[in-house]
Amino acid sequence: MDRAEEKGSDLAVIDHVGIALWRAARRWRSRMAAEMAARGYPWHQSAAGEVLAHLGPDGLSQRALTERMGMSKQAVQQLVDQLEVLDVVRRVPDPTDKRARRIELTELGARDFAERNRVKVRIEAEYRQRLGEDAFKALLAALAELNT
Template sequence: MYDETLARLAAGARDDLGFLLLTAADAVVAATLAEVAGQGYPQIRRVHVPVFVHLDPDGTTISTLAARAGVTRQAMTGVVRELEEEGFVSTAPDPEDRRARRVSLTASGAEYCRAATAASERLSARWADRLGPEAVDVLRDQLRQLAAGSSPTVPD
């Protein structure tokens, strides 16, 4: 009944910028996670990444982490709980709001972050070897513009 509609959507998705960006991001995250899994961190999953990425050095409330990651507080609470059980983060009452929980990185969490950063740098170097350093720099700049919400300029 909707075969044509789905076929057109699938055909369009192959070249859709948003779809390509999501697919590329998924591939990069998967490659990074696979590399750090081989270094002793197989328990870290894609859902855990936003906690590490959005965590402030002095700790961050679960509500703030959820807002930064674009998920519900309840979902973030579950993810933080998993990471706390694995020893990568700790939680304590927030000194500014005793009802809130502040999430902080542990020594194990810092070790994971160092391993993930090194893996990301190695993967970036591989992309630079494959595409050329200048092309990677241009790609980074363009992605920053897209992430900042810059609209493409249309020539007159």
């Protein structure tokens, strides 16, 4: 319909693994955020939700979060601030290092985690079905290798 659309041949030139990965990641993220929001955990729609994606029931130091998320410590700090205000996360002093503070899930955060895990399982099951079990496993393996 749209005159400005390119033909397939051009797409072949432009498209590449990078874009495909990017689109797939984006899709996953917005799907997850939407499902969580529908269940009463709306913060996944914002950048702060990214923090939770890296946070397990054991908590983590802010420093470790910074490394995982690949952004400045100040940025992480600000995102954690937001989650702290929402009472999803809490900062507790690290018993072994007086400089550090551990980021832990509150009760609400723990419920968020459990829900997130259920949603994850559901979405993954859907992916598994769409791709087939073998292809899904191959996808995971390939991504793991590329992320080494």
